[in-house]
Amino acid sequence: MTANRLNLGIRIAVLMGVLMPCMLSAASVLPVKVVVVTMFEVGADEGDRAGEFQLWKTRRNLTQTFPFLGYRDLHYDPESELLVLVTGIGTARSAAAIMALGMDPRFDLKKSYWLVAGIAGFDPADASIGSAAWAEYLVDGDLSHEIDAREIPADWPFGYFARYTKRPFDVDKPAPTGEMYRLDKGLVDWAFELTKDMVLADEDTHAKAHRALYTKHPKAQLPPFVLKGDHLAAYTFWHGALLNDWANQWVDYWSEGQGEFVSSAMEDTGTYLSLSWLDRIGRVDVSRLLVLRTASNYTMPPPGVSAADNLLAENKGYSGLSLAVESAYQVGSAVVDELIANWEQYEQALPRPSNGVAQ
Numbered sequence: 001m002t003a004n005r006l007n008l009g010i011r012i013a014v015l016m017g018v019l020m021p022c023m024l025s026a027a028s029v030l031p032v033k034v035v036v037v038t039m040f041e042v043g044a045d046e047g048d049r050a051g052e053f054q055l056w057k058t059r060r061n062l063t064q065t066f067p068f069l070g071y072r073d074l075h076y077d078p079e080s081e082l083l084v085l086v087t088g089i090g091t092a093r094s095a096a097a098i099m100a101l102g103m104d105p106r107f108d109l110k111k112s113y114w115l116v117a118g119i120a121g122f123d124p125a126d127a128s129i130g131s132a133a134w135a136e137y138l139v140d141g142d143l144s145h146e147i148d149a150r151e152i153p154a155d156w157p158f159g160y161f162a163r164y165t166k167r168p169f170d171v172d173k174p175a176p177t178g179e180m181y182r183l184d185k186g187l188v189d190w191a192f193e194l195t196k197d198m199v200l201a202d203e204d205t206h207a208k209a210h211r212a213l214y215t216k217h218p219k220a221q222l223p224p225f226v227l228k229g230d231h232l233a234a235y236t237f238w239h240g241a242l243l244n245d246w247a248n249q250w251v252d253y254w255s256e257g258q259g260e261f262v263s264s265a266m267e268d269t270g271t272y273l274s275l276s277w278l279d280r281i282g283r284v285d286v287s288r289l290l291v292l293r294t295a296s297n298y299t300m301p302p303p304g305v306s307a308a309d310n311l312l313a314e315n316k317g318y319s320g321l322s323l324a325v326e327s328a329y330q331v332g333s334a335v336v337d338e339l340i341a342n343w344e345q346y347e348q349a350l351p352r353p354s355n356g357v358a359q
Contacts, residue, residue, distance in 0.1 A: 029105065032112045033081040033343055034336050037098070039118045039267050040089050041072065050322065052118045055329040056084045066106065071097060080340050083107065087267060091142065091235050095270030102278035109278075111347050113288045113339050116271060117332035119324040120231070120263035122295035123244060124217035127262060129207045129298070129320030130200055130224030132331040133231075134192045135291040137259035138181045139251045140269040141234030158246050162253075169253050180254035181272045184287045190351040191290050192228050195334050200224040201326045210319035213302035220298065224323060226331060229262025230255065231293055233269040239314075240307030244300040263293035287350065292332050296324035 038052035053072070056062070062075035062084060071088035087097035102109060120133075127133060147159040153167075161168040162179065202208070202223045214220035232247050251261035268291050279286040296318040301310030318324070339346050 029108050030076065030078070031081050031108045032076075032083045033340050033347075034083070034113045034115060035101070035109065036082065036084045036332065036336065037094075037114060037116045037118075037271060038084065038086050039094065039265075041086060050325050052325060052328060053084065053086045055325060056117075059329065060084070068104075069100065074101070082336065082340065083112075087271070090266050091140075091233060091270035093270075094267035095274045098271050098274035099278065102274060102283045109284045110282065111288075112284065113346070114271075114275065114284070114290065115332055115335060116268055116289070116291040116293075117328040118265060118267070118293060119296035119318070119321065119328065120265040120293035121239070121297050121299040122229075122263055122293075123248065123261055124214045124220035124298045124300065124302075126219055126229055126260070127227055127295055128211050128220050128222045128224055129295045130202060130204075130323035130327050131222075132195070132200065132224070132226045132292060132294045132327045133229035133262045134188050134195075134227075135229065135231040135263065135268070135293065136183050136185055136188045137230040137251065137255045138183070138268045138272055138291060139230065139232050139254045139259065139261075140179050141232050141238075141247070141250065141264075142236070143178050157249075160246065160250070169249060173253075176254060178269070178273065181269060181276070182255075183272075183289055183291065184350060186352045187287070187290060187350050188228070189353045191292075191335050192226065193353045194338060195226045195331045198226055198331060198334065200226070200330060201323060204320070204323050207320045207323050213305075214298065216303055224295070224327060227262070228260075230259040231263045231265070231268055231291060232261055233266060234264070235266055237266070237311075238264070239299060239301075239311040241300045242307075247299065263295070264299050265293060268293075290335065292328060292335075294324040294327040294331070296320045 036056055041051035041053040042049050061077045064076040064078055066074040068074045072086040075084045085101055087094040145161050145163055149159045152159045156168055158168050162173045165173050211221050230251050232251055248261045251259045275284055275286040275289055278284040297314050297320060301307055
């Protein structure tokens, strides 16, 4: 083996976390207070229309870059001990990237807080473009049985139904084994309390015009705001009033009526799964995960527009992308800054709402 190939092999092993942590000196392992998890970037890191990562790159002191055999390199601020990750789009990519980072011996993640900060489609019944929702329940939209709607029994509302059940929304369902995850309620409520009164950016005239089309959904027409609302993660980019109805019922079903579907994206159950497995071996604390999703578009069309036409139009660009990216940074930063500024307190114990009682 040539020296170049040997060096490459060692580099790959380190990047993937294969080398044992003990092979790195204690002084070389970097402490991380907060990991910000973004999913995509539109193009270059700077100068183009911003994706989820760009504002963190341009507005934070991320002076150190670490090669990472994933979607993009890792970026780190040695002063605040903030690490920013880009996973790539989809449940599989997020799960793989989080697992790779969690096993990476270059970072001490045992006490780290994890903040998913990304865009999503929002139910127009609950919020408007640019709004930001803190999720307590993460529900998976892929792990199930499915029969094509053209072949389902006449009394079935959908062809989707839980594994090991006999029909959609069968009350006799097994305990979730990946279909639903619940975040630490007190931590979620603390983050919401900290940010609920924030005034979010709303200078995009195109987004305002798009909101105005949703005449049957009053909340969809409001300026952006912060709320609590739960998340459905599915690899398929679904759209339309019928599937929006399914999403509401699916989240309600798996959360035992405690959750409220608000946001739809593709990654967060994969992120949680990897963190939960890493938690088992003491690499991370999964209870320190927060999921913040911001509305770049709606999950169903406005009156008078078909689901197909609306989806095809969105493929050309989300009307609320720039607002959603700004909201994710603005609201996410409030939590990140608080955790870092008062690390002596939050390193030892999870934050709780001011009254000490989860809402």
